[in-house]
Amino acid sequence: MDDLYQGNTIQDVGRLLPTKIERIEKGKEVEQIVNILKNAKRDGLKVSIAGKRHSQGGHTYYPDGVVLDMTSFNRILGIDKKRKTIHVQSGATWDDIQKALAPEGLAVKVMQSQNIFTVGGAISVNVHGRDIKNESLGHSINWFHLLLPNGKIEKVDRKSNPELFKDVLGGYGLFGVILDVELQVTDDEVYKIRTKKVSVDEFPSYVHSLRENPNVKMAYARISVAPKTLMDSMFVVEYHTTKQPLTGNFRKLKDDQQPFLTYSLLNLSRKTSFGKDLLWYLQERYFLSLDKSLISRNNAMRSESDFLLYKNQKDTDTLQEFFIPIDEYPSYVKDIQAFLKKDDINLLNFTIRYVSKDDSSMLSYAKTDMIALVALFNHGKQKHDVEKSQKSIQKMIDITLKHNGTFYLPYYPYATKKQLLESYPNFDEFVKEKEKYDPNEYMTSLFFERYRK
Structure with a gap:
């Protein structure tokens, strides 16, 4: 399938944590993605979410689990020039988004310094970039649809569901599958x-x-x-x-x-x-x-x-x-x-x-x-x-x-748990939020397992 997945062993781009998984499945349509989670739950398997796998610490897989690869779920769903917004599926890369925006005279507000990453992955790590006026990516997200671990799909924005919005943004794929997102964009100049x-x-x-x-x-x-x-x-x-x-x-x-x-x-x-x-x-x-x-x-x-x-x-x-x-x-x-x-x-x-x-x-x-x-x-x-x-x-x-x-x-x-807690004093609260939305821990990763204990 790719050079990071050979013989049921998966890696991220760091190639330091090779891990045997049960299977990798490509997300293509919403109903099919819902069924991937449902079937994994039926089989007693954990699910992790992957984009381009540039998160390097086992954030996108778990031993003997199912990896939901979102890179094929990548359509541009619409551009509103008047409102300066773009609606995209979460597997779209910033390159895909720029290619759609450029002919319209529009540009992204916030993204990484490279355009090879998926927007779902970027939301999951709450990226920042070179723009010094628009802060982190979270400030240019209007809303997103989230497939929760319980199988329900919820539209999330910072006003109607501020708690879940804060959990998913920089939540490393642990609260559900980001399906699509509306981004506020700006003029190309x-x-x-x-x-x-x-x-x-x-x-x-x-x-x-x-x-x-x-x-x-x-x-x-x-x-x-x-x-x-x-x-x-x-x-x-x-x-x-x-x-x-x-x-x-x-x-x-x-x-x-x-x-x-x-x-x-x-x-x-x-x-x-x-x-x-x-x-x-x-x-x-x-x-x-x-x-x-x-x-x-x-x-x-x-x-x-x-x-x-x-x-x-x-x-x-x-x-x-x-x-x-x-x-x-x-x-x-x-x-x-x-x-x-x-x-x-x-x-x-x-x-x-x-x-x-x-x-x-x-x-x-x-x-x-x-x-x-x-x-x-x-x-x-x-x-x-x-x-x-x-x-x-x-x-x-x-x-x-x-x-x-x-x-x-x-x-x-590389960091110790003590260092993580000093840097992120809300981490224990984050774990409690995770338990609230996913009490049976259907969705997890090597990264979460390392630091949650």
């Missing part, structure tokens, strides 16, 4: 890219001023993980509004540019310090060269995604994400820098974004306005390699918690 270098110490004041600038719609930053400039060198990329008309050229969606070159340089940086220094040098030069160029909103959201599909028999790339209150950033970076100089964890990249305070999810990761640091690591697949990396990442989580920060849950579960 032409932006001017502005890039510059910013120091670590001035970054908090830079972020505060950025948020207050009405002309800046999106922004992100990168900080060096290269040995020569480790956590010292930063550049920022901003997207400013213009009066440039959205002509056909701007409206056309771009594909990945030079993915082979990016892949080759990243591969070199996985193996050598020289590769890390070279990649940072070329990356910085390239992004700074984009200053004053023009790009549409849709295309500004279409980053390269090939690096997320890394496959190797001996090692793997894993993601982690840390959230830090804005004013803690300089001291946090100094502590992380000191840690990285002593530790030999293979850190490949740090991308930085702004995240507004968010209470739309029971498991909110942004308890105040925060800076998000998305880390890409590489490590071996053998047990001792994973355990070694786990210890290193747990130390990074401890540093994050010391600075009143939090960490994100869609990735490999």
